[in-house]
Amino acid sequence: MTLLPRIALSLLLALGLALGLTQAARAFDTRATAAYVVDVGTGTVLLAKNADQPLPPASMSKLMTLYVTFEAIRDGRLSMTETLPVSAHAARYGGSTLFLQAGERVSVEDLLRGIIVLSGNDACVVLAESLSPDGTEAGFARFMTRRAQNMGMTNSAFTNSNGWPAPGHRMSMRDLGLLARKLIEDFPEFYPMFAEEEFLFDEKESQNRYNRNPLLGLGIGADGLKTGHTAEAGYGLVGSAVQNGRRVIFVISGLASAEARAEEAEAIVNWAFRQFAEQQVVRGGVELARAKVWMGDATTVGLEAAEDVRTLMPAMSAGPLKAEVVYTGPIEAPVKQGDKLAELVFAPEGLPETRIPLVASASVARGGFSARLQTVTGLLLGRLQKGPAPEAGPADPAAEGAS
Numbered sequence: 001m002t003l004l005p006r007i008a009l010s011l012l013l014a015l016g017l018a019l020g021l022t023q024a025a026r027a028f029d030t031r032a033t034a035a036y037v038v039d040v041g042t043g044t045v046l047l048a049k050n051a052d053q054p055l056p057p058a059s060m061s062k063l064m065t066l067y068v069t070f071e072a073i074r075d076g077r078l079s080m081t082e083t084l085p086v087s088a089h090a091a092r093y094g095g096s097t098l099f100l101q102a103g104e105r106v107s108v109e110d111l112l113r114g115i116i117v118l119s120g121n122d123a124c125v126v127l128a129e130s131l132s133p134d135g136t137e138a139g140f141a142r143f144m145t146r147r148a149q150n151m152g153m154t155n156s157a158f159t160n161s162n163g164w165p166a167p168g169h170r171m172s173m174r175d176l177g178l179l180a181r182k183l184i185e186d187f188p189e190f191y192p193m194f195a196e197e198e199f200l201f202d203e204k205e206s207q208n209r210y211n212r213n214p215l216l217g218l219g220i221g222a223d224g225l226k227t228g229h230t231a232e233a234g235y236g237l238v239g240s241a242v243q244n245g246r247r248v249i250f251v252i253s254g255l256a257s258a259e260a261r262a263e264e265a266e267a268i269v270n271w272a273f274r275q276f277a278e279q280q281v282v283r284g285g286v287e288l289a290r291a292k293v294w295m296g297d298a299t300t301v302g303l304e305a306a307e308d309v310r311t312l313m314p315a316m317s318a319g320p321l322k323a324e325v326v327y328t329g330p331i332e333a334p335v336k337q338g339d340k341l342a343e344l345v346f347a348p349e350g351l352p353e354t355r356i357p358l359v360a361s362a363s364v365a366r367g368g369f370s371a372r373l374q375t376v377t378g379l380l381l382g383r384l385q386k387g388p389a390p391e392a393g394p395a396d397p398a399a400e401g402a403s
Contacts, residue, residue, distance in 0.1 A: 028271050031264055033234065033254025036173035037272055040181060040240075040247040044312040045352055046272055047250075051177075054155045054170035055253055058228030059096070059119050060238050061163040061171055063179050064144050064156075066115060069127050070187045073108070078130070080109040089137065090125035093164070097122045099205050110201060112190075117199035117211045119227065121162040128161035137161050141169075153178055165230050173251040176238050180225050180249045184240065194224030214262035215239055220269050227261070228253070235261040241269045248272045275315060282309040282344065282356060289325040291341055293364050296333025302361030303327075303342050309356050313348055321346055325358065335364040 028037070034050035072078040083105040091102040098120040100106065106114075111127055114120040125137050132140035141158040148156045155172035163169065184191050197216050200209045214237075215222035221241040228236040236253035250268050255261040282288070284307035290300040303325060313321070327342035335341070339360045347353040 028268060030252065030268070031255060031260060032236075032252040034173045035250070035252045035268075036177045037248065037250040037268060038177055038181075039272070039276065039278070039312045040184075040249055041245075041278060042310065042312045044276075044354075046248075046276065046312075047268075048174070051174040052155055052172050054157070054172050056165065056169065056230060056233040057163055057171040057176065057253070058165075058230040058233040058236060059121075059163045060176055060226050060228035060236055060251075060253075061156075061158060061169065062115055062119065062124055062161075062228075063176070063183060063226050063238060064148060064158065064171075065124050065127060065140075065161045066112065067179060067183055067187075068131060068140075068144060068147060069108075069112065070183070070190050072131055073190075074187070078108055080112075081107060083107050084111065084126050084130045086122070086126055087129055090122045090129065093121040093125060093162070095121050095164070096208070098201050098208075100126065113193060113196065113199045114201055116193050116226070117196050118201065118208055119212065121164060124162035125160075148175070148179075151178070151182065163228060163230070165232050173253060176251045177249050180238050180240060180251070183225065184247075184249075191224065194226075195222075212258075213237070213239065214258070215241065215265055215269065218266065220266065221273075222269065229258070237261055237265050239265055239269070241273075243273045246273065246278055276312050277315045278310055279313045280308055280310050281313075281321065281346070284308045285361075287361050288344065288358065289342075291325075291327050292330035293333055293335060294330040295367055296335065296364040297367045298364045301331065301335050301341070301364050303358040304361045305344065305356055306338070306359050309344075311354055312351070314350060321348065327358075333364050334366045335360050337361065337363045 028047050030047065030049060032049065034053060034055055035047055036051040037047035038045050069078065073080065086100045086102055086104050086106060088102040091100055096119040098114045098118060100122045106126060111123040114123040128137045128140035129135055133143055137160055141160050144158045153175035156175045157168055157170055159166040159169040195216060197211045198209055212227040221243045222239060223242065224240050225238045233253060235255040235258055238251050240247060240249045248269065252261070252264055255264055282305045284305050287302040287304050289303045291303055293299055293301050323344055323346035325342050326345055331341055337360050340357050341360050342358040344356040344358055345353060
């Protein structure tokens with residue numbers, strides 16, 4: 001079988017904004033043990049440090065309990081006004097709690113706010129036991145693990161509902177970033193709760209009423225999601241912010257103190273918005289290159305993006321963006337307009353490679369007898385001009401191994 005060559009055509013994309021890379025945009029030297037930063041609109045990963053390593057997530061894993069609960073409300077298996085019983089097991093949890101007492105009943109809405117704003121370990125267990133396939137927190141954790149795997153979180157496993165330190169309870173920073181995006185996009189009706197800075201559940205315990213997210217209220221567009229801290233995990237945060245229509249999600253873990261977490265989180269948000277800008281790099285329907293066609297009624301076909309393409313670029317420098325159009329060719333006719341034939345490939349310095357599919361700008365019918373004859377004749381002439389292939393000489397005995 002003859003393998004067709006991979007063809008690359010170089011071109012420059014002239015953009016409205018200068019597209020080089022400043023020194024500041026080359027990398028963010030984070031103090032976090034692990035970190036992940038992604039621009040949501042373009043999917044561009046701005047920072048990945050130990051992003052796929054399963055680590056203790058502490059209370060950041062409560063986001064998965066929240067996601068499963070939101071699904072249950074959406075599907076009609078729970079309601080916000082429904083009250084759920086507090087078990088002795090839930091009431092025994094320490095750490096950050098709502099100070100729930102065994103036997104009392106709490107509304108789903110209060111439990112959700114108690115988790116989102118106050119990070120209540122006991123509130124997580126109440127929801128977990130109510131939704132668990134077998135009525136236990138452990139059963140709920142097993143269900144969450146399967147659900148997370150189905151959602152694409154391949155480096156996550158749960159042994160409880162709230163991130164209490166336990167062997168095998170792990171999540172990667174990339175998985176937490178994916179989960180944050182799913183929460184934002186799948187449940188816009190619930191997401192505003194993550195921006196609430198205060199929730200007074202029990203006046204007798206008024207000291208535990210404030211959201212621990214250090215970015216809320218700073219005026220930098222922060223609107224969620226969840227802090228976490230244990231001695232094993234250090235201080236972490238799954239955060240998100242929006243500025244001028246651009247959303248960034250970031251995850252950090254392993255900081256030494258709450259102050260270090262606050263400083264690092266703010267610095268990451270400022271870096272992500274100031275050093276990068278979303279730009280249109282390709283206009284849909286505009287021919288970028290032509291690919292060779294054989295056995296068709298035309299010898300080439302135009303290549304274009306099906307729609308406008310915007311991507312994230314480093315700001316504050318000059319020069320066009322170098323790109324390549326890559327395809328396997330020549331392309332055999334017939335070709336239908338809109339067929340995916342090639343990719344536009346570019347990689348601004350310091351950012352991952354981006355691949356944009358390119359489609360045929362027009363149809364190319366299979367050629368008639370004369371067109372096919374001309375194609376075959378051209379191939380034969382090309383081979384004749386190259387001359388016969390050299391014959392293989394006798395094997396070198398010295399190069400042969402013992403059989």
